[in-house]
Structure formats: C-alpha cells, structure tokens
Amino acid sequence: MTDYVVKVSLVASIVLMGYSISEFVASFENVKEKIEEFLAMAKANAASNADLRRSNFLLSGVLSTVYVLLVYFSDVVIWLVALVLAKLVLTLYLSDKLLIQVLRDGSLSRKSFLVSKYDSLSNAVVGLAFALILVL
DSSP, rough: OHHHHHHHHHHHHHHHHHHHHHHHHHEEEEEEHHHHHHHHHHTTTOOOHHHHHHHHHHHHHHHHHHHHHHHHTTTTTTTHHHHHHHHHHHHHHHHHHHHHHHHSSSSSHHHHHHHHHHHHHHHHHHHHHHHHHHHH
C-alpha cells in the first residue's frame, strides 16, 4: 500500500506545484477579471457571503486534508507532516481573508494580491520539495 500512496502523493505534489505556479504567474489584471466573474456568478446565484466562505473552506479544506493524509501515509517523518499541515492551514487562512476582502470591497487590493502570490510560490516550493523527497 505504501508504494501506491507514494505514487499518488508524488502526482498530488506535482499537481499542487503546477497549480501554484500558474497562480503565481497570473497577472493582477487577470486575477481582477476572475474576481469580477466570480462576483457576477455569485450574485446571479444569490449566494450569501457565508455560503461562499463555507464552500471555499470546505473545498480547500478537503483538498488540503487529503494532501496531508497522503503525506502522512507516505512514511515520512512526522515533523515534515506537521510542516505541510501548518503551511496548508496558513493557506486556508489567507484564502479566507482574501475572500472576505473581495466580498466586502468587491475588488482585490495590490497588497492582498502580493500576499496571494507569495503564498502560491511557497505552495509550489512545498509541492516541489515533497516530490523531491519522495523521489530521492
């Protein structure tokens, strides 16, 4: 079972790294357009702020939990699992704060954009580092 988990963890790490890199290289204008589309879609569906935050937290939380479980069952040292868990909890927190700001202001500030960029970069590094740990 461990070999299977390691292979799935490797794929998940590469996906995390790729997605995070794509988020990191996105321009401010591109992100603003996505936010405008998101807000229009939320308004069209009459979604409340609480519903949007809950769905964001659940989706991100489930994906983060699955990734941490894959890391745990890949037979790595527990402190590495704790570091990955701490990083993903920080990402969940930042994601929620960004969503709150977007829902409140209707736009994205440059500061929040930069924080999101650096969070994406650090997630890419985590994905790459864990993939390298699994391979070596």
